[in-house]
Amino acid sequence: MTDIPALEVSHLVRNFRRPDRRVVTPVDDVSFTLAHDETLGLVGESGCGKSTLARALMQLPPPTAGTVKISGEDLTHQSASARRELRRKLQMVFQDPISSLNPRRRIADVVAEPLEIWGMGGAEQNRQHVIDALSEVGFDAETVWSRRPHEMSGGQCQRVAIARALMLEPKVLVLDEPVSALDVSVQAQILNLLLDIKSRRSFSMIFISHDLAVIRNICDRVAVMYLGRIVEIGKTEDVYRNPQHPYTKALLGSVLAPGQKLPDEEVLSGDLPSLIDPPSGCRFRTRCTRATERCAAEAPQLTAKDAEHFAACHHRLGRNEAAQRPSI
Amino acid sequence: MTEPLLQVRDLSIRFDTPRGLVHAVNNVSFNLMPGRTLAIVGESGSGKSVLSRAILRLLPDATARRSGQILFDGKDLASLGEAELRKVRGKDIAMIFQDPMSSLNPVLTIERQIGEVLELHLGLAAAARRQRTIELLTSVGIASAEQRLKEYPHQLSGGLRQRVMIAMALACRPRILIADEPTTALDVTIQMQILVLLKRQQRETGMSMIFISHDLAAVGGIADEVAVMYGGRFVEQAPTERFFKTRLMPYSEALLKARPNPFAPRGARLEAIAGRPPDLTALPPGCSFAARCTHQQPDCLRSVPPMTALSDRRYACFHPLVSVA
Numbered sequence: 001m002t003d004i005p006a007l008e009v010s011h012l013v014r015n016f017r018r019p020d021r022r023v024v025t026p027v028d029d030v031s032f033t034l035a036h037d038e039t040l041g042l043v044g045e046s047g048c049g050k051s052t053l054a055r056a057l058m059q060l061p062p063p064t065a066g067t068v069k070i071s072g073e074d075l076t077h078q079s080a081s082a083r084r085e086l087r088r089k090l091q092m093v094f095q096d097p098i099s100s101l102n103p104r105r106r107i108a109d110v111v112a113e114p115l116e117i118w119g120m121g122g123a124e125q126n127r128q129h130v131i132d133a134l135s136e137v138g139f140d141a142e143t144v145w146s147r148r149p150h151e152m153s154g155g156q157c158q159r160v161a162i163a164r165a166l167m168l169e170p171k172v173l174v175l176d177e178p179v180s181a182l183d184v185s186v187q188a189q190i191l192n193l194l195l196d197i198k199s200r201r202s203f204s205m206i207f208i209s210h211d212l213a214v215i216r217n218i219c220d221r222v223a224v225m226y227l228g229r230i231v232e233i234g235k236t237e238d239v240y241r242n243p244q245h246p247y248t249k250a251l252l253g254s255v256l257a258p259g260q261k262l263p264d265e266e267v268l269s270g271d272l273p274s275l276i277d278p279p280s281g282c283r284f285r286t287r288c289t290r291a292t293e294r295c296a297a298e299a300p301q302l303t304a305k306d307a308e309h310f311a312a313c314h315h316r317l318g319r320n321e322a323a324q325r326p327s328i
Numbered sequence: 329m330t331e332p333l334l335q336v337r338d339l340s341i342r343f344d345t346p347r348g349l350v351h352a353v354n355n356v357s358f359n360l361m362p363g364r365t366l367a368i369v370g371e372s373g374s375g376k377s378v379l380s381r382a383i384l385r386l387l388p389d390a391t392a393r394r395s396g397q398i399l400f401d402g403k404d405l406a407s408l409g410e411a412e413l414r415k416v417r418g419k420d421i422a423m424i425f426q427d428p429m430s431s432l433n434p435v436l437t438i439e440r441q442i443g444e445v446l447e448l449h450l451g452l453a454a455a456a457r458r459q460r461t462i463e464l465l466t467s468v469g470i471a472s473a474e475q476r477l478k479e480y481p482h483q484l485s486g487g488l489r490q491r492v493m494i495a496m497a498l499a500c501r502p503r504i505l506i507a508d509e510p511t512t513a514l515d516v517t518i519q520m521q522i523l524v525l526l527k528r529q530q531r532e533t534g535m536s537m538i539f540i541s542h543d544l545a546a547v548g549g550i551a552d553e554v555a556v557m558y559g560g561r562f563v564e565q566a567p568t569e570r571f572f573k574t575r576l577m578p579y580s581e582a583l584l585k586a587r588p589n590p591f592a593p594r595g596a597r598l599e600a601i602a603g604r605p606p607d608l609t610a611l612p613p614g615c616s617f618a619a620r621c622t623h624q625q626p627d628c629l630r631s632v633p634p635m636t637a638l639s640d641r642r643y644a645c646f647h648p649l650v651s652v653a
Contacts, residue, residue: 045515046486153604183371184542188586188600195597210515217588217598236594254520255545257591258584259572262549266524268517271485 004072006204007034007057007090007172012066014049014056024275026052027063028228034172039198039205041219041236043212043251047272048225050208054176057206058092059083071171088118091170095177097157101149107134107160108145114167133163137193155186159193166197174206179214191218212255216240221308224248227272227283230302234309242319244311247284249321282314290315332359333536334383334504339396339406341375341382348609352378354560355396357635360504365530365537367551367568369544369583373605375560380508380540384417400504419449422497426509428489432481438465438492439477445499464495469525487518494525501533508540523550544584548572556580559606559616561632566641576641576648579617615645623647 014027026049034040042050056063059075068075070089078086094100101110108130115126134141137159149157158178165173175194179187191214198205209215215222216236223233224245232245243249253267270287273279281299285291294314302310341353353375360366370376381387383398385405398405405416425431433441442464443457452460458477465473468491481489490510497505507526511519527550530537541547547554548568555565556579564577575581585599603620606612612619618628625647633644 045517155604183605184583185371185586185601188588188598189602191588192597192600212516213588213590216590216594240590250517252590254516255590256520256549257589258545258587259548259569260545262520262523262527264524264528266517266521269521271487271518 005033005069006036006038006071007206008067008069008072009033009057010067010069012053012056012068013064014052015064018276022276025278026228026275027056030066030225030228030230032223032230032233034204034206037198037202037204038221039207039219041215041222042206042208042225043210043215043222044225045210045251045272047227047275049228050225051176053225054092054174054206054208057174058090059087088168089171091165091168091173093158093161093165093173093175093178095180097154097161097181098149100161101157103149106146106148107152108141110149110160111164111167114164118168129167133167134160136166136197137163139163153186155182155189158182158190162190162193162197166201166203169201170203172204172206174208176208177210178207180209180211187214194218212240212252224251227275227278229283229312231284231313232309232311233302234305234311238309242309244305244309244316245284245313246288246290246315246317248311249317250287282312330362333362333401334360335397335399336383337397337399339379339382339398340394341378341387342393344391344393345609350608351611352560352608353382354611356557356560356562357396358555358562358565360536360538362503362536363530363534364553365539365551366553366555367539367541367547368555368557369541369547370557371542371583371605373608374557375608376540376557377508378560379557380423380506380538383506383538384421384423385413386423415449418445418497418502419500420502421504421506422500422502423506423508424490424493424497424510426512428486428493428513429481431493432489434481437478437480438484441492442496442499445496449500460499461495464499465492467529468492468495468498469521470495486514487521490514490518490522491525494522494529498529498533502535504536504538505530506538506540509542510539511546512542519546526550544587556583559611560608561616561644562635562642563617563645564641564643566643570641574650576638576643576650577617577645578621578623578647578649581649582620623649 010031012027012030013025015023015025017023030053044050057068062076070086073086075083075086111133112126112130115121115129121129131141134144179190182190207219219236221234222236222239223230226247232239232248239248240252243252250268268287273286279286280296282295285295300312300314302312304310336356336358339353339356343350343352356379368376394406439461442461446452446457446460462473465476470476470488470491511522514522539547539551551568554568554571555562558579564580582601586601588598601620606616614629614631615633618624627646633646635642635644
């Protein structure tokens with residue numbers, strides 16, 4: 001284990017100019033590190049910027065500002081060819097497993113494609129490589145070899161996408177809502193598969209999901225995003241047990257445990273503000289019950305509760321306030 | 329003893345497709361009592377959405393073959409003519425769908441869409457329609473309702489669109505609201521807003537609800553009774569509290585266990601259900617879950633387990649998880 005993190009993201013910004021020339025900033029000054037073999041969850045509601053962040057990491061398209069370092073090497077300020085080389089270390093799995101596989105190619109070709117692109121190995125060696133990759137994700141390679149994506153279920157396609165992403169032995173695997181399109185029973189199969197692969201190989205994961213239960217199951221640390229910014233980041237257990245940011249608490253309070261009755265009042269009212277005209281200061285203040293004048297004037301920075309748990313809030317929750325409803 | 333508002337008797341729905349006959353719903357029976365909420369839970373392909381659409385006869389007559397009875401207030405909806413049926417649809421029984429964007433008409437203003445229902449079923453004049461539409465929008469928690477009247481669906485957020493759908497469904501004070509995955513496309517905080525809204529509306533109007541979902545936890549929060557569907561059949565039905573205490577049918581148990589608990593410390597592996605759901609064109613002769621069931625015995629493969637009643641719950645399993653002798 002070295003001191004250099006697997007991934008280091010500093011002051012990442014991604015903005016887009018709309019047709020009406022107004023600029024929106026779905027990712028606004030995001031910084032975090034990812035240790036070797038660690039799984040970091042990115043959680044937040046739609047429009048919080050988590051998918052844009054993932055794509056900016058992958059340089060799809062590259063971020064507007066800020067840096068992404070993989071094993072200490074800066075991905076953002078490189079020549080195109082050097083960037084291409086570095087990107088091998090960073091692979092991605094998308095939400096919709098069926099549309100992320102080429103419908104006209106056989107499963108074996110889909111999985112072999114990264115090797116072909118990089119001109120690696122001989123035919124026989126690659127063939128063995130594909131067989132190993134398919135069996136690692138739980139297939140009998142011979143059975144699925146010549147199938148096409150439409151002959152597979154969503155869960156099976158997601159296994160193929162994972163096999164493909166692992167072909168080049170990436171340092172970091174970015175998974176954008178990888179189980180959200182799947183049924184509960186299949187979700188569990190994929191989550192277990194990821195845990196199994198992770199126990200055998202050495203790589204880090206960024207796991208994006210809106211599903212707090214799934215995040216808790218698979219992530220060592222979690223970052224909570226709201227309207228383009230990270231509002232809280234820390235070890236998953238700490239953040240879930242002792243949330244510091246009112247938004248994190250509201251998010252956790254909106255999830256029912258099995259058998260739990262619905263409260264009479266919703267935990268968080270209103271909608272996400274528009275990115276075109278985000279609130280000044282703290283972006284959550286328009287929905288926050290603790291908001292004061294200071295929140296409108298001054299954007300809170302991420303500050304440490306302890307060495308590993310940070311929140312961006314002027315009025316952080318105390319221990320008793322943060323207490324969650326009892327679990328069942 | 330009050331009479332059930334809706335009685336579904338031995339309902340089966342089959343579809344003619346190029347792949348063969350799809351057995352989407354198989355011999356489903358249930359009662360819905362006034363003012364109560366029944367949740368129907370299942371994974372994709374379990375038949376839950378087809379069942380919900382079959383109640384209002386929203387399936388294409390050309391391909392859907394139906395047998396069984398759907399008794400609403402003593403009338404069999406399955407045998408009503410189209411004209412009679414139109415008087416029930418949207419008036420006595422209303423429905424909301426998962427995707428409000430595709431269920432709302434994109435080229436009509438909110439005022440026109442809700443106004444249409446009020447004109448058709450209640451015959452309200454323009455001024456009264458406008459007044460009632462504002463009331464409805466306000467009652468579903470839409471602020472500054474008057475300004476929203478002239479807006480189109482694409483101008484609203486997903487949560488607001490679902491509120492408009494609910495306002496439209498509630499326009500004629502239906503006695504039954506069928507909600508097909510109404511919160512699935514929404515974020516968790518908005519999900520809770522919509523669930524709280526539905527519950528509050530039910531308390532105020534006394535309507536019954538059929539709540540279709542894949543999410544057992546969400547269902548537990550809102551329903552009085554839970555029914556689990558698998559392979560087009562009801563496999564277990566129980567009052568919500570009893571269901572969350574014990575499951576009798578192994579599939580119900582497996583479905584609950586497969587989902588990580590957001591409030592339990594991080595566990596290791598999840599208890600995934602091996603295999604895949606059955607092919608509805610070729611259901612096995614026995615229990616449709618047997619192939620994936622860890623409690624499978626030889627008799628499970630021979631015949632379909634009948635629905636067995638046990639006080640206020642029912643289950644379809646030869647070898648229930650909890651001894652019921």
